[in-house]
Amino acid sequence: MTLKQLDEYRWQVPVGTVPGMRVPGLVFADAALMESIRSDRSLEQVANVATLPGILGSSIAMPDIHWGYGFPVGGVAATDGRDGVVSPGGIGFDINCGVRLLSTPLVESDLRGKAPDLADALYRDIPAGVGRGGRLNLRARELSKVMEQGAGWAVKEGYGRPADLRRLESGGRLNGADPEHVSPRARERGSRQLGTLGSGNHFLEVQKVDEIYDRRAAKQMGINEIGQITILIHTGSRGFGHQVCQDYLKVMNGAISRYGINLPDRQLACAPIKSPEAQRYLAAMAAAANFAFANRQCLTQWVRDTFAGRFGKRIGEGITVVYDVAHNIAKIETHQIDGVSREVCVHRKGATRAFPPGHLELPEEYKAIGQPVLVPGDMGRYSYVAVGSPGAMELSFGSSCHGAGRIRSRKAAKKLLGRVDLTKRLESENIYVRARARGLLAEEAPEAYKDVAQVMRVVDGAGLCRNVVRLRPMVVIKG
């Protein structure tokens, strides 16, 4: 595939690369990352997404892109809010998979000699793993409230504080959720899964701040010094969201011929935004997104409880939400296109909202610095916190990357690691891992992922967001 390099960090997939493209593709990457991007067929998916009716601007790809279902993971596509389509593949199976960052009053020296013990306590207290229910079993009426109220439901039930909500994307609740459009199957899966981490690439990490790039912005977030302890939670809507996505992919598969939509890939199944099918999907998607916000809220409280148990009540109460972002979501937003304000449906699949300073949706304390953008790396290296820049609004519909992106398949990662005892290797680096699934660690090893620092160099260099701090893992809990 021939790409046109626009500048150091932007590459264009020209219209005509695949038949039916309505807009070009735009890939954010440097030359080195572009080599690995070319090794799977994700660029073909970027081009395919550009054929969607009503797509505006470009079919966008972040530097952590890899192959996904219809849309690539690491993709952003904005469609016209009146005449465009919405496509569940552009959000992904794990609706509102996202990340929450917490700050603590602790520093690295407070954990000296205590990290293994803390790892054991979190492993015991935080429900994680395959096929494992959590500590909550919701009746139908409560589950409906979770779908409608999101993180607010959890706070009302005693999981966290009202002040937590202002630091969650969309206040931890999308409008328009309607439990009536969620299937009994999704409900059945969700009823026992609220307050669980899940498995695969989901995790809970205790980290230390090891670099500060912007002291002022870091301070505004409550991150004050090198060595400060933070906690990162990565999880989503669990089986509930997966079922919602599956249910509506079937609906959309039926809809495309009804609406005369031709697609190069069946997995881009979609329907016009104003159609009954799309409106029902958006209502169910919002319900699943709210489930995920509530999920991360419950886990936040149990983290506070575990830390209080080990370090005292004052410490537990001192754990504060920095921010919570969704990286698999569709949002109706207003963006400037050719100088005109337009309502668009922004699909972010493996991409994070990155609003700049001054944006009205930000809480007061972040208006001066921009929206925190949380970017987890692999468990052996580091994660980043950035803030949105004005360039994101100009170039990527207010979006940035979401993580490191895989470079090796699970099979290849396991083969490469061979007999390496990853738990011991990480312990030798003072990283204490607790994981339920025996084979999982090798599949999730650092060698399976791109270097997130390289990804951040691109998004920072391209003007989408600006690095604020780097965090290194000390304790990793996986399902």
Next chain:
Amino acid sequence: MSPFSYFDHTADVGVEVSADTLEEIFAESGRALFSLIVDLEELDSVETECVEIEGDDEVSLLIDWLNELIFLFDARGWLFREFKVAVDGRPAGSGVRLRAECRGERESGRQLEMGLKSASYHEAGITYQGSWRARFILDV
């Protein structure tokens, strides 16, 4: 030689199945799916669950079958090791129908290896050239 094998895919798991009959394709696809989650040899076939689904064609039937199994696992704690499958035409007209007896354990508290999100249409296909072959990708 196993009727099923796995192939590389960046973030997910690809599966290839071969069998003499279409029914065995569906049965072995089910075994391939559960083999990712648990060692089938460790399971006992102590309980049975019946499944009946319909589809427009064999490929959509296969994807729906796999997603049905994922639902039964994730929502109801089923782990299956054996399947007795019948595939025929839809009673109401065009399309295909699958009826299966699935045998295994339910909510047995076993150590599990992998979670599955969904079966996808990506590269999904069923072909016949003297014997049956199927290919699909599971989102994990």
